[in-house]
Amino acid sequence: MSKYAEKTVAELEQEYRAVVAEFESSKAKNLKLNMARGKPSKQQLDAVSDLLEVVASSDECDIDGVDIRNYGELSGLNCAREYWADVLDCKPQQVFLGGTSSLNLMFDVISRAYSHGLSCSTRPWSQEDTVKFLCPSPGYDRHFLVTEFFGAELITVPMTDNGPDMNIIEELVKDPQVKGIWCVPKYSNPDGIIYSDETIRRFANLKPAAPDFAIMWDNAYCVHEFDGEYVPFPDIISLCEAAGRPDMVYEFASTSKITFAGSGISAMASSEKNIAYFTKLFAVQMISHDKVNQLRHVRYLQNKEHTLKIMKKHASYLKPKFDIVAKILEQEIKPLGFAHWNQPKGGYFVSFNTMPHTAGRALELCKEAGVVMTPAGATFPYGKDPQDCNIRIAPSFPTVDELKQAMEIFCTCIKLAALEKLLGI
């Protein structure tokens, strides 16, 4: 094998015929494989299913004089606020417990910013001529969609190896219509980048023109190492406080990829002023979130230290899968010289960059061969990747055997789309 760029047309045509044959034989297998979403596997879920046995009788339902089965405690059980404060390295009074979904908490923050404004807003965002929102890309499609849903103009910010490009961000926030930014600061979705200390420091020291600029700090993978030890991470809330803009950041986390996806507990952490402001707003829609599930989780996960032990179980299932992805890409694609990808040590994704203007076609071919992937472009605002090259690989859900098959087919389709492009087919 040699780089496609160094091949003659005749060699490319020969390669094309071989790859088409591979593709047709894959298709003939009529497989149904899915690498579309960052879903935990059955083995991972089984490994944490002891959670179901925690809090199993009425005797266990009183905690500090609160009956967890009844209404009340809108901001969450004290022990649950303490749990998240331990995990996120902030203070319990800076934590608000949500329901099962941190995405829903983020949505509610943006929705309320739109209808009523944030604690530092001079008016609701719906009353602004334009609201612009910064979207480091590749990024998480569901984030971008929330701000698009409320009519914000999405501005793409490029990623670097240290996180979003801070030089560009520091310029953009001088525009008072720029109201916020989406961040996945640890094992960014999909690049798997850990923001550098320097990047985080510059975030905390941002001086945006908008008084209600919101850093949406989605710490979705805060304890989600699958390769190597836990990487300590600075607390953005105290850094923003130290820099004089304590109300600028909203941090989010959940146990969706610690316990059960969709049946976990979520949290928002921010300045006490913001938590008080939102507790008042949330009181209009909620009496209290699920405290039985909060206690179940606190009893099961205990604290950060014990949570990290549980994350080792997940790692034992995840690492072999990421290794397969790395190995197959190394063998099949690397020698061809037209693509590059990351090798993350945590999170749920591999961010794969193929030959420009071939990602959409490659995923069309994948679909034809029975492999479902996140749609091409999904990692960019409005679902449009200007280079049409980024593909998010989510290897967690399939079994090892399925994953091997899916990755082989994926590589075939990547090659085929590239060859079609090079040959003008």
Next chain:
Amino acid sequence: MSKYAEKTVAELEQEYRAVVAEFESSKAKNLKLNMARGKPSKQQLDAVSDLLEVVASSDECDIDGVDIRNYGELSGLNCAREYWADVLDCKPQQVFLGGTSSLNLMFDVISRAYSHGLSCSTRPWSQEDTVKFLCPSPGYDRHFLVTEFFGAELITVPMTDNGPDMNIIEELVKDPQVKGIWCVPKYSNPDGIIYSDETIRRFANLKPAAPDFAIMWDNAYCVHEFDGEYVPFPDIISLCEAAGRPDMVYEFASTSKITFAGSGISAMASSEKNIAYFTKLFAVQMISHDKVNQLRHVRYLQNKEHTLKIMKKHASYLKPKFDIVAKILEQEIKPLGFAHWNQPKGGYFVSFNTMPHTAGRALELCKEAGVVMTPAGATFPYGKDPQDCNIRIAPSFPTVDELKQAMEIFCTCIKLAALEKLLGI
């Protein structure tokens, strides 16, 4: 004892001195009693705590090929949709499962009507000059607050013994700015009225000028009889469909007062068109609600018939409490001739109407004597009862002994406030 209206001033003054003495002796006891909110009691919660043991191992987590611990099934597990369809007498495909709170579902409907419009809207409600919302009163403060939160003008509609005054409603809906109405159709909060068949028929046959008029049909007490047998109730969704406005009604229910308050499951039921519309909107904020809790509830509650058996347990705790309220009011207040109240057979409240312009003062006195009640006025839009006479009594939470004490003090305060008024003190 005789009616206050028939007493001489001297007799009233004598009564006043006696009641003040009663009040002072109550106050000296330094009690802390709470009749403010419709919270289930510890005994009720204990009676349904077997719920905690249902779905206790990973073997039980697969239902019809869906792993309840993973992401997916945004509109809810099929078995959960079937459960609610059975309870509400509608079709499973007309049901969307929410999280723990039906209030949050109602909030989301109004919030999305405001930001994006309903399925039949010509524009979002935020783009309308005025949005008016009908509030049958006395009613539920949290309902009124949701529409107030989004800037709607709240219009009070009087209640009759058969439900809201339909003559008035049929006139009001001719105004295209009138966008909806809040209803608690069975055991209305707080009056405990079951809307008559005639009222329900007229609701279904409303022809509002607004194409996106929304009947917010909060069937919070759909199976909540505590005195006598289950009262069958017409399905508003099929009635609206038959009347030619299938998308006009949004029905809500939850298990907050069937299993655990705040850790139950909730549902919205509406036309399939509305459910499809909202499933698309909800996909922006949620991946899926808590399916473990959905299955836990379906396994525990089984169906409507079995749910009604469980409601008999609640009734065994609730009826004695409502009997105490009725008995003490009968003894202490009835002979005085200035107040009236309902005697519901279901729901969570007694709606008490005291001498006009004395409710606020009476509750101030209650607070002074250590009895916390729902604030006076709460049952009316903007928290303002024009007659200052309606008080919502919530007897479910205190123990029988606490309730007796609280009701004695309540009666003393009611009398004292009335005497102050009559004597111009």
